[in-house]
Amino acid sequence: MLWSYVYNWGYFMIAIEWTVFVCTHSQAGGKWKSEAQQAPLIVQKIMEKNFKTIYGVIAMGSLNILPILLYGHYYHFFRDHFYIPSLIVYLGIGLLWAGRAVCLLAEVTWLFYIVIAV
Numbered sequence: 001m002l003w004s005y006v007y008n009w010g011y012f013m014i015a016i017e018w019t020v021f022v023c024t025h026s027q028a029g030g031k032w033k034s035e036a037q038q039a040p041l042i043v044q045k046i047m048e049k050n051f052k053t054i055y056g057v058i059a060m061g062s063l064n065i066l067p068i069l070l071y072g073h074y075y076h077f078f079r080d081h082f083y084i085p086s087l088i089v090y091l092g093i094g095l096l097w098a099g100r101a102v103c104l105l106a107e108v109t110w111l112f113y114i115v116i117a118v
Contacts, residue, residue, distance in 0.1 A: 002067040006074050013100075017063070020107045023114045040109045046102070059106065062099030069093055 003010030039047070046055045069092055071077075078084040 006070040042106045043110050046106050058099035059103040062096045066096040
């Protein structure tokens with residue numbers, strides 16, 4: 001829920017994440033990862049080797065680390081407490097936003113796949 005504190009469209013991010021979570025688990029239950037074998041290519045690339053590929057690491061990192069990084073940047077936590085230059089923080093935010101875009105593409109693709117399949 002940290003998205004809602006740091007980003008005006010944060011509720012949209014939360015809604016997409018939870019909608020995908022509910023759809024995947026209501027359709028396949030605990031076997032939702034095995035259903036990904038028939039999923040679109042972007043979803044397969046992110047999920048292959050149990051998210052341990054570059055696509056999976058960036059997608060999961062953007063889901064878990066980006067809101068924390070944005071929150072810390074918003075409140076100047078990295079600059080004031082760790083003396084990390086703003087350029088490094090901005091590079092991290094840029095990389096993770098790119099990963100979040102890939103993740104959003106996979107989530108929307110997965111939702112369309114589930115809606116068409118059902």
